[in-house]
Amino acid sequence: MKMKFVWSIALLVAATTMMNIAECWEEKPANIASGVIRVGGKVLCQDCTDGWNEWVSGNKPIEGCIVSVTCMDDRKRIVYYGSDKTDKSGEFEVTIDEYIHGKKINPETCFTRLVSSPDPICNIPTDFAGGKTGVKLGRPTIMYRDIIKHVLGPFYYTTPMCDEPDTNDNDNDNENYGNSYANEKNY
Template sequence: MGITMVMLVAVSFMVGAISIAEAWKEESAEVIHVGGKVLCQDCTQGWNEWVAGAKPIKGCKVSVTCMDERKRVVYYGSDETDEAGSFEMIINKYINGKELRRNGCFVRLVQSPDPVCNIATNVGGGRTGVRLSRPTMVYRDLIKHVLGPFYYTTPMCDEPDTGDSTDTGAGNY
């Protein structure tokens, strides 16, 4: 009885893993969803407020840029955040008849409309960009990447860039 139960659990696990792998390879999904949040983090507050008190920013612009094998831009799109600081972009999986390389796409912060909280930080990779790698969710025809959260901060909290001024970080993409 015990061996039968173990075998049943093992088979169930393998069937689930195979169906996930098939969904990963399935070519029927025509679009890729990219979403996340943009928040304002104020370093002038106490530790608890700084860590857990980040506020959503409405109207922040977030972009996605996709490049081909030769590092040429084949897709660019952007979205603005809603009241909750959330953004959602839908990217066609096929551009000009060719399949988009997800690992050639990266998402980054562009601008904040907040007059006080408008310095992009690299917490979560928002300033230099986050490469799309494995989706967070694959279900039937839905492929979704949930990123971030990305953060802006106040000018008072901005750390000076002490790195090499010729390296923008975007050259890695």
């Protein structure tokens, strides 16, 4: 008798847990084709050691840079992380399924940022267009059928000679030294 009671309680707890999980899951409607979210842009090198005209219009694309896209859920947990390398013209494009593990991705909870540059000279990320700290996706640039596209950037890397040193005298920044994303976003 006691064993039946224990099994009954265990089954009740398991059923309740499964129902709670099922309520949190937003299933993809069966009659709608799965769409995709595309995030694209360009990565360029901007060298401040050149003259003004070369600095303004002399941006060159960097091949092989890694750009990442991270999407969060409502609880600030990562539900998607992807990256892409830039091609010869410095362009990247990350494709995200609209539904991941049964949950719909909200593009407004995604951000894109620079990760690395293979260029031995132009490898310091800048915050022009938010490439260093990350850019949240806003309104899509293109919407057509099941495709939503966000065109960002361009993002820029620069040379070590052009990197502006951090002159902030705030003592509270010691714990996040070198982590500009944490400083900017207060994580």
